[in-house]
Amino acid sequence: MAHRSQPLRVTVLGMGAIGTAVATALASGELQNARLAGVIVRRPDAREAQAFPVIDLEEALRSSDLVAECAGVPAVQVEGVRVIEAGIDLLVSSVGALVDEPFRKRMLTQGPGRCFTTSGAIGGLDVLSAASRGGGLSAAQLVTTKAPAAVVQEWMSEGQRRDMMEAAGPITAFSGNVKEAIDLFPRSLNIAVALALATDLWDELVVTMVADPDAALTTHAVSASGRSGDYEFTIRNRPHPHNPATSGVVPAAVLNEIERLAR
Numbered sequence: 359m360a361h362r363s364q365p366l367r368v369t370v371l372g373m374g375a376i377g378t379a380v381a382t383a384l385a386s387g388e389l390q391n392a393r394l395a396g397v398i399v400r401r402p403d404a405r406e407a408q409a410f411p412v413i414d415l416e417e418a419l420r421s422s423d424l425v426a427e428c429a430g431v432p433a434v435q436v437e438g439v440r441v442i443e444a445g446i447d448l449l450v451s452s453v454g455a456l457v458d459e460p461f462r463k464r465m466l467t468q469g470p471g472r473c474f475t476t477s478g479a480i481g482g483l484d485v486l487s488a489a490s491r492g493g494g495l496s497a498a499q500l501v502t503t504k505a506p507a508a509v510v511q512e513w514m515s516e517g518q519r520r521d522m523m524e525a526a527g528p529i530t531a532f533s534g535n536v537k538e539a540i541d542l543f544p545r546s547l548n549i550a551v552a553l554a555l556a557t558d559l560w561d562e563l564v565v566t567m568v569a570d571p572d573a574a575l576t577t578h579a580v581s582a583s584g585r586s587g588d589y590e591f592t593i594r595n596r597p598h599p600h601n602p603a604t605s606g607v608v609p610a611a612v613l614n615e616i617e618r619l620a621r
Contacts, residue, residue: 366392366620369418370410371437372429373399375601376451379609380428380616381410389613391620395422398429419444424619426612431455431544439464442471449474449619451612453555454540454548476615479605480549480578482591483556490557494586498563500550503528503577508546508603509569528570539565545603549578557582576605 370381377397384394396413415437418425425441426449427434434455441448442465453475456462465473477483489495506522509531514522522529532542536554539547550565557563559582575594582589595605 366616367395367421367423368392368616369395369398369413369422369425371398371415371418371425371427371433373397373410374428374430375598376604376609376612377426377428380426380612383609383613384616385410389617389620392424392616398425415440419446422446424449424616426616427451428609428612431540431548434465435461438473442469442473445470447472447474447619449476449612449615451476451478451608452544452548453478453551454544456555457537457540457551459560474615474619475552475555476608476611478549478552478608478611479576479593479595480552480580481593482580482589483552486553486580486582486589487556489582489584489586489589490559493584495557495559495582495584496562497584498553498557498559498582499566499580500553500563501566501568501577501579502547502549503568503570503573503579504546504603505573505597506569506571508576508597509543509567511542513542522569525569525571527572528568531567531569533564533566536560536563536565539567543567553580 368384370377381394381397396411398415398418399412424447428451431452431454434450434452438448510519510522536550539550554560554563576597578593580591595607598604598606
């Protein structure tokens with residue numbers, strides 16, 4: 359594979375726990391063939407942004423080869439099409455935005471910019487993607503278990519929140535399809551969409567969210583079956599120290615994809 363003659367110019371969209379780690383790595387030269395062009399933030403005076411060049415989207419579209427989204431599902435929905443239409447590549451970490459089929463097709467197929475996604479906190483998608491070819495998989499399940507504080511959502515009633523936070527053992531907070539999962543847990547269940555993208559089991563995939571007071575690690579238990587075979591694997595990630603709703607490995611997944619694109 360040929361290497362780029364110039365470093366990949368990357369703008370980081372969003373400066374939460376993921377974006378800050380990605381921007382720091384780019385600015386420090388950790389990635390040999392990529393450099394930080396700037397960061398896009400909602401509040402330019404935010405403490406996290408002070409160490410980096412703050413730019414707006416228009417400037418990013420003039421000075422970048424790639425926009426790395428680390429800002430959440432709404433940011434992809436609002437800004438993603440503008441990036442793609444400008445002919446700039448977009449790396450999406452909040453893959454939950456792609457749950458809507460028309461929007462997904464627009465982002466992934468129409469260009470002229472290209473849309474890439476990260477695997478985030480989940481692995482094994484390569485074998486599941488292969489197994490699903492030609493309808494090789496017919497069913498899949500994702501059971502995600504997190505500490506109650508990472509599961510509680512603003513839409514929950516006071517009673518639901520109290521029951522979850524005071525539960526003595528595991529409690530199921532949700533079980534349903536992919537769209538319901540990402541609508542209700544937009545920061546915690548992006549991996550459900552990543553799994554559906556890999557398998558094309560948008561209707562068949564059952565997603566369950568469990569709150570467990572003893573969950574020191576975030577657990578994703580994946581199973582799939584069909585005429586290709588039966589597949590089961592479990593991933594246990596340490597939560598991100600600054601954002602327990604996401605796994606600590608997610609920034610590294612974003613950086614791995616940037617490094618791949620830079621080559």
